[in-house]
Amino acid sequence: MILHDKIEAQLPAWRDRIKSLSKEHAEVVVDHVTVGQIVGGMRDIKSLLTDVSFVDPAEGIRFRGMSIPELLKALPKGRGNKMPLVGGLYYLLMIGEVPSRDQAMEVEAEWAKRAAVPDYVYKMLKSMPKETHPMTLFSQAVLALQNNSAFAHMYHEGMKKDHYWEPALEDSLDLTAKLPVIAAFIYRMKYFGETKKPKYNPKFDYGANFARMLKVDDKKGYAELARLYFILHSDHESGNVSAHTMHLVGSALSDPFLSFSASLNGLAGPLHGLANQECLGWLLEVHKQFGGVPTRDELYKFAWETLNGGKVIPGYGHAVLRVPDPRFTAQLDFAKKRFPDDDLVRLADMVFDVVPTVLKEQGKAKNPAPNVDAISGTLQYYYGVREFDFYTVLFGIGRALGVTANYVWARALGMPIERPKSLTTKMLEDAVAKAAQTPA
């Protein structure tokens, strides 16, 4: 398998680099930690290692060193498509090189081979109460797949540490292959009462299969959106909740299924993946209130009303970024090229113009610019995927690509179990008192 052979070829050099850092330079200081960071959710503490992606506050995400515009241009595309093959992005995340079209197609072919979901998973999903949240179903299905984990099986057989990454890669390919099938089944079952098993067709790529299994009306258009959406949502460094959860649970040598189910549970939180549905909700509220797209003045006043009501403007601000999120820009470009006259797209564009001014005037948000969630729901809505609570499932399919690439490399480089140190409140107070006595 191409990903296996490429990783194997790179491994000796990577292992030497990590060994040199941990054996010869372990005492070099990289960062210092403040009381504010400890009390404030470990914000910005430099303590995770990944080469898969990096978020530059002034520029946004880079996947394996490539910005979003660069990779959308460079990654291979299927015939007649404008958006790259998701298989090519997975290759880039795993290997760190832009693949040829054939190499991207090899990953796509692997997914097609591995997409079948065991019957008992469907049975389990069908037996759940109807009102179960789609993210709960999604996470349960991933957990249910765990008994087929190559990693768990080989670990219990007694595998050498140097080989952990190989079954990790097997599981990652299996998992990422099955996720769109499971998601599509949940979608059709939950909102349309259908319980037929979706069929993954090897003649089509990941994006096109998802569009077909979801049964949206404009399959070609939606397939393009699915490709873009999964690529953009794949990775955002290792410190966000879903990525860090995958890494943390995986560090206990829990297999990729156990780890990703946990990761999804974090993604399901309202401060993380669930935010996108709130953004679309806000846009729809504006649209309803003004019976269409408002004037700039009306929008300006509405935005201030939201802030004065003690609420945040969803889709704006970011913990790390200090510029418009390039994932937002890529999606807005997509919409403006394809359906510029859509009311919600026009509205999202106007919000982009007005809200940063309002947030700057208010002076609280460190970043008044839009994040990825300011537009992603709008695009789904346009194509008829209007079930808000399903949006985080879509995010989960994309996120799996990044976190599994990280999982494979973490095992390949022998990353140890995570175990940061805790302090008590009294210890922090003592540290503060000591600092006050120390002359500056």
Ligand code: HAX
């Ligand atoms: N509207 C109003 N106020 C905002 C704001 C916004 N969009 N963004 C930040 N602020 C406020 C904060 O609430 C905070 O106020 P207090 O001092 O009164 O607590 C102040 O500005 C400083 O916050 P910050 O340091 O700029 O931002 P944080 O790192 O604390 O939080 C958030 C980042 C994304 C959570 C924040 O900007 C926010 O709540 N945005 C709206 C919700 C949203 O878009 N969430 C999606 C995030 C994208 C993501 O990661 N998805 O998975």
